[in-house]
Amino acid sequence: MSREADFIQSLRALATHPAARGLVDDCAVLELGSETLILTHDVMVERTHYLAGADMADVAFKLVAVNLSDLAAKGAEPVGVLLGHMLGEDDARFAEGLAEVLGAYNVPLLGGDTVSGEGARSHGITAIGRATHTPVPSRSGAQLGDTLHVTGTLGAAMLGFEALRDGTGAGHAAYSRPQPLLTEGKALAPHITAMMDVSDGLLLDAFRMAEASAASIAIDSAAVPVADTSRRIDCLTWGDDYQLLFTLPAGTESPVPATRIGTVEPRGFAPLFLDGEALLNPEGLGYTHK
C-alpha cells in the first residue's frame, strides 16, 4: 500500500463518528438539534488543481462551485462557506471571482483564515448546508433493479481544460466555472435511491457508487451524452463535470432533465460493467489522488 493510501487509511480509522460514515473524502452528515447539517471541505492547489497563471477569479469560482456541488449531491441548501486562503499576486481577481460565485448562488461568506507562504499556493473552502430531505442522499443506496441516470453532458470540462491549456480561444467555462446543480439536487433528493456528483470521472464515480451500495452497475456507454463522440472513453473518465449521477427505482421518472445510462444489477464479480465488460478495479477509470 502506498504512503498516501496508508495515510488515508489512518484518517478513515479516525472517522468513526456516524456523521463521517468512515469516509473522509465525502460530505459529513451531522444531526444537530432539529437540523441535519451537511459539511464538506475541498482544497485546490496551484499546478495540481489549476494551471500556473490561471485567472484567480476562475480559481475562486471553481473552488466554491465544487464544494457547492458536494452539497447539491446531498440535496442540501447552502448555509455558508469558510475560506482558507494563501495570499498572492492576484488576490484582487480571487476576490472578484469569490464575490461572483457567492452572489450567483446566494451563499454567504461566514469566515476563514488568510495566510502567507512560499511555493505553490493552496486554497480551501468548507461549505455548510442543511438537508432539505431525509434520509440524506448517499452513494450507498443503489438497489437491485434501479435505473442509473446522469444529468447533462460529460466531457465538456475536458474540452474546456484543453482549450485553456492550448490557448485555442475556445470556451472553457465548463472547466473553469462549473455550475453546481443545487436546484436539481433538491428536486431529486426525495426520489433517488443513491446520488453523487461526477467529480472524478463517470466510470470511477459509478464504480464507487457500486462498491458503496454492494451492487454491480452496468453502463451502456453509447447512451451517455458526451461532448465529443470521437473520444467517448475520455469523456467518461476525465471528471470535473460536476453533473449528478443517481439511481431511481424502476419505473420512476427523473424529476429533472437527465439521461438513463444503465441499471443496477445483483453484485457480480465486478462492481462495474461497461457494455458488458467487467471492470474489476478503479485504475484508469478516472482521477485519483487529487
Place this chain on the structure above:
Amino acid sequence: MSREADFIQSLRALATHPAARGLVDDCAVLELGSETLILTHDVMVERTHYLAGADMADVAFKLVAVNLSDLAAKGAEPVGVLLGHMLGEDDARFAEGLAEVLGAYNVPLLGGDTVSGEGARSHGITAIGRATHTPVPSRSGAQLGDTLHVTGTLGAAMLGFEALRDGTGAGHAAYSRPQPLLTEGKALAPHITAMMDVSDGLLLDAFRMAEASAASIAIDSAAVPVADTSRRIDCLTWGDDYQLLFTLPAGTESPVPATRIGTVEPRGFAPLFLDGEALLNPEGLGYTHK
C-alpha cells in the same frame, strides 16, 4: 493600503451575513434551528507557521488545538473537525498527532480532503462547535468598569519555540502542543462580558478587544504572569499561548483560575494603555498577517 489589506477588506465586504459579523478572521456564530453553531477555520503553512523539519505529530496537534481554542473562547462544545491536508513525507506522524489531539479532547474527525502539491505544505482545519451559552461570548462586549483577566502564564510558547529552534533540549510543549481551554471557556461563558483567546500576543489581542468594544483597556504589565520576567514585553507580545483573555463586571470573581491584569475605561484617545502609556496603533503589539 497593502495588497493583503485590500484583499482582507474585500473579504470583509463579502462577509455581510449576521453570522460573520464582518469578521473573516474570527469564528462565525450561526443560528440554525434550535442550535447555535460556532464555526472556525485556521490554516498552518510550512515555514510560516511551523519550522521545516518539525515533528508532523506536533503540527497536527497544534493545528487542531488552535481551532479548538477558538471554540473555547466562545464557550462552545466541539462537535467535530474537517481536515484539508497536503500529503507529504511524514504523514504517518501527522496521523499520530491527529489521533492524539482528537482523542485528548474527544472530538471526531468528520471529513476533509487530501491533496498533493509542490513546495511549502499547508494544512487546514475547520472546527464546528455548538454554543453552550447564549449570547455567545465575543470580543466586543467589554463594558466600562469591567475588570480584565487572563488565564495561565504568557510567554511559555515563546520559550518553547526558542528551545525548539535552538535545539536546547528544553521542553517545547507550550509551543508545539498548546492546550485549548475548552472547560474554562464553558465555565466562563455565562459570566464574562467579553472573551477571546490570546493567539497573536496579549497586547495585540487586548488592543483588538478594546477596538471591538469601543472602549479603552488599561493593563498593568507587572500584574501579568509571565514565563520570563527578564523579558516581560516579549512575553506580552509573542502570542501562541492560547490563554483566555476576558472581562468581568466589577466585583465578579472569575469561576476559573485567572489573574486580574487591568480594567476597562472610558474610550480615551487610545484603545490600549500599558502602565499608563497610550498605545495608539497595533504595530509591534503582536503577530499580524499570519
